[in-house]
Amino acid sequence: MAAEGGNGKGAAGPSGARTYPDFSAPTVDKVMVEERAAALGKRSIKKETKVAGLLLSIAMMDLTTLEGKDSPGKVTQLCQKAMRPHASPEVPPCAAICVYPKLVPVAKHALAGSSVKVASVATAFPSGLSALDVKLEDVRRAVAWGADEIDMVIDRGALLAGEKTRIFDEIAATKEACGQAHLKVILETGELGTYDLVREASQIAMLAGADFIKTSTGKVTPAATPAVTLVMLEAIRDFFYATGKRIGMKPAGGIRTAKQALHYLVLVKETLGDAWLTPDLFRLGASTLLNDVLMQLEKERTGAYQSGDSFSKD
Numbered sequence: 001m002a003a004e005g006g007n008g009k010g011a012a013g014p015s016g017a018r019t020y021p022d023f024s025a026p027t028v029d030k031v032m033v034e035e036r037a038a039a040l041g042k043r044s045i046k047k048e049t050k051v052a053g054l055l056l057s058i059a060m061m062d063l064t065t066l067e068g069k070d071s072p073g074k075v076t077q078l079c080q081k082a083m084r085p086h087a088s089p090e091v092p093p094c095a096a097i098c099v100y101p102k103l104v105p106v107a108k109h110a111l112a113g114s115s116v117k118v119a120s121v122a123t124a125f126p127s128g129l130s131a132l133d134v135k136l137e138d139v140r141r142a143v144a145w146g147a148d149e150i151d152m153v154i155d156r157g158a159l160l161a162g163e164k165t166r167i168f169d170e171i172a173a174t175k176e177a178c179g180q181a182h183l184k185v186i187l188e189t190g191e192l193g194t195y196d197l198v199r200e201a202s203q204i205a206m207l208a209g210a211d212f213i214k215t216s217t218g219k220v221t222p223a224a225t226p227a228v229t230l231v232m233l234e235a236i237r238d239f240f241y242a243t244g245k246r247i248g249m250k251p252a253g254g255i256r257t258a259k260q261a262l263h264y265l266v267l268v269k270e271t272l273g274d275a276w277l278t279p280d281l282f283r284l285g286a287s288t289l290l291n292d293v294l295m296q297l298e299k300e301r302t303g304a305y306q307s308g309d310s311f312s313k314d
């Protein structure tokens with residue numbers, strides 16, 4: 001399973017030709033995976049467990065803004081919200097802020113001294129369709145500006161054309177460009193067409209050095225779904241059994257409600273166990289989820305919904 005050379009990169013074999021690890025992955029039973037993912041969303045959850053899950057979903061949130069009109073003012077405000085989502089000391093800070101590279105210095109400055117990380121999309125997000133050297137420079141610059149985490153996109157066109165080794169090499173090169181920063185690899189599952197290709201892409205990303213695998217950019221529909229997340233979680237589980245390495249998971253895109261967030265937490269717990277219920281190994285990427293989670297927490301605490309006006313806009 002491990003790549004020759006042991007560093008996750010395609011390495012030169014005895015003949016001088018590059019050799020690669022085995023990318024093959026088990027086929028996915030579409031009906032089974034969709035049924036199981038849906039069933040896990042129907043579990044009834046006790047009040048205390050629900051409150052703990054809602055608090056955890058805030059601690060695992062990559063609070064995101066990825067709009068062309070993003071400004072230093074908007075990012076600074078979002079950073080304040082990520083550091084202190086609610087006046088109650090019981091409510092934890094978010095895991096990270098996720099922004100375009102140009103806004104990394106603003107976020108870094110606003111978050112100084114806090115536990116909230118700066119994540120940045122790079123590699124010609126959201127398409128990934130620039131030359132590799134341009135994409136790597138995008139990554140190096142975001143890291144130099146202070147990004148703790150890089151969310152890269154894969155070139156879906158290349159993957160769909162069967163260029164698996166190119167995808168592997170690009171991810172491995174991006175990992176190297178990240179230095180100490182953690183690498184999340186976005187598969188953009190809504191463009192991959194089949195669960196089998198999602199499973200294979202997960203395997204390629206993990207073998208190439210991904211710290212996390214992530215479903216979507218948030219720019220393509222469908223984005224994260226419970227079923228596609230389950231396929232990726234199962235790939236992470238099997239990779240762990242084969243290598244002993246724990247890879248993180250980030251569903252992102254279209255996650256707007258506390259109910260959806262809790263569903264994802266149940267999927268993780270049931271597939272990977274409690275070891276993955278930590279922001280080091282699980283994130284929710286979302287631009288408009290936080291307020292609903294805060295409202296549900298308030299409802300659990302007081303029995304009544306607080307008006308949406310009580311929270312700053314996500």
Ligand SMILES: O=C[C@H](O)COP(=O)(O)O
Pocket residue numbers: 064066098216217218219223252253254255285286287288
């Ligand atoms: O990486 C996170 C996504 O871009 C957020 O997508 P969203 O705006 O649908 O929550």
